[in-house]
Amino acid sequence: MVTRLWAETAVALFTLAYGLVIVRGATEFGIGWDASGPEPGAFPFYTGLLVAAASLGTLVVTWSKRLRADRAISAVILDGEGLRRVVSFFLPILGFVLLCAALGMYVATIAYLFFAMRVQGGFGWLASLATSFGAALTFYIVIERIFLIQLMKGPIEALFGL
């Protein structure tokens, strides 16, 4: 259960931190004026500052609504069911990206699509296998053969001499 209050607060704190990190980074490159005009850090410094200030603004607006007992701000914007659905969609994606990095994109595509169809979608073995291998083959033909762009590959593709 996530209420708007806490979601707004978390995101605003995140953008506040981001703005400050940019401000900190920009100071390394000079934020003033030199012989050739404004120094490289000046523009990021001020935009970073703007992000931080606007994030504070969102925090103030959010919490002043809370103090005024505005009902919209304490509404639940993500309930248990929604959260479960998002997480069960997101975790396999995370796994897919990890597999891409470890074993290359083709293996990851097959494994991910198979998992999503067979385990999460409840499809049969044959349909799941056919779709996942078919998709990987289609990507190979379209991306590598027609458009001549190499995708990420790992040890298993190497075994097949790809």
Added chain:
Amino acid sequence: MDNFASLMHGFSVALTFHHVALMMGGVLLGILVGVLPGLGAPNGVSLLLPLTFSMDPVSAIILLTSLYWGALFGGSTTSIIFNIPGEPSSVATTFDGHPMAKQGRATEALSLAFLSAGFGALAGVLLITALSGWVAKFALRFSSPEFFAVYFITFASFIGLGGSSAFKSIVAMGVGFTLASIGMDSVSGNIRLTYEFDVLLGGVSFLIAVIGLFGIGELLLTMEDGLRFDGVAAKVRLGDVLRTAATLPRYWVALLRSSAIGIWMGITPGGPTAASFMSYAMAKRSSRNPEKFGKGEPEGVISPETADHAAGSAAMLPMLALGIPGSATAAVMMGGLMIWGLNPGPMLFTERPDFVWGLIASMYLGNVVAVVVVLATVPLFASILRIPFSIIGPLIVVICFIGAYTVAGKPFDIWLALAFGVVGYAFKKLDYPIAPMILAMVIGDKAEDAFRQSMIFSQGSLSIFWSNSLVTSLMALGLLLLLLHPLQLAWRGARRLTAAHATRG
């Protein structure tokens, strides 16, 4: 008649077999992208862009713009048949389009939507034909301070005219600007803001951001809602289409009004989504029977559709003539132009007239092709949506990540896309506007350069932005837009005060 001759030349560029075939292909891909939730027009263009690096720019832009038209049409199809907007800009079409479909008037709703959309798009392109040369000529007088003032107007209008909180618009925009400044600084040649991570040396590509924010983020949101397609059977018969087309002139007021709204919102960076909502609201307010809206009123389909497409095509005008995109999709295309080595802006008209006019001519043809193709393929694309989402969703995920990798062949980019996906989900959930962020990423460097060059001209004095009448009026317009909300509030407050006085006195 200068423009007319150029346009005729443009048609000779666009009307080759190769280019018409590209248009058909682009439109078909676009409809697919528009129909599938999670794959929108900006995302579709981003995914296709890396595949066009080896094409010549004219063919590439024809392919990408056709994809855009197709996506706009595809978004309306799902709105009407499934009550699920395939694109944010077709949300307003669901209000009356789906009720019409449920009453068994699906063909009528679809035909009205596509034909009025075609009308809106043509209105936008006519405007581009008439004005772009003139705007570009005018813009040739611009130097850095004026360009910075125009960028300022663009971002001020997001804050002033955007529906979200001003703080959130500023955050989104600022994040875009700072992301754009990571990597090589184009003025001094310094490497900045990489925090000693080598993977950041090349900067953060806006294409990765679009794929993550619009693709993965949108999918997460779709999954949360627990997507279900409850479609209305749709068969499109030629006779019904023609009969509907014959009723279209009856709605000429709605068509003209919506085109005007769309064109205005497309040129200013309000974008197609805002245009369609505004047009729907105006239609309802000025209608003689507003109570029919929401229950299957044809004008409720015509108005948002016309405005949506008028805005979509009109957004190309500031992109071509000034180098400022009017929508997220136009921003991605403009990024593409820069990657192909073209310099969007007034010089493009003199340097590459074949490109500019070929593109404008292709916009006429592309929209006509799109109307025909979309009418012919409604049943096909409606059947695609009967495939369960547990297959389509993961397939779109894979396409997004493969697309992210093909941008530059960097493994780091797929992590970045994942991170942008999470950010996109959170931002969308909390109504942070995403279009200004993409715009800031694409034109961030140019805006910064314009600012720094102005500062060099003036030796550090901000007064250069008030140094002549042109730049002063541009800056004043920007400030006015920026302060639109506070001014409106003050105006309303003042009126309430005087009203209170009046009743008391």
